[in-house]
Amino acid sequence: xxxxxxxxxxxxxxxxxxxxxxxxxxxxxxxxxxxxxxxxx
Numbered sequence: 001x002x003x004x005x006x007x008x009x010x011x012x013x014x015x016x017x018x019x020x021x022x023x024x025x026x027x028x029x030x031x032x033x034x035x036x037x038x039x040x041x
Contacts, residue, residue: 011018 007018007021010021
């Protein structure tokens with residue numbers, strides 16, 4: 001999943017917050033992708 005350039009200010013403020021947000025997005029993307037795969041898409 002992509003965040004666009006809106007996430008870049010968070011990187012400047014909090015590297016930890018940036019990584020956590022990226023991990024959450026990755027988890028959501030993986031979950032939706034796996035669900036779509038199992039659903040036959």
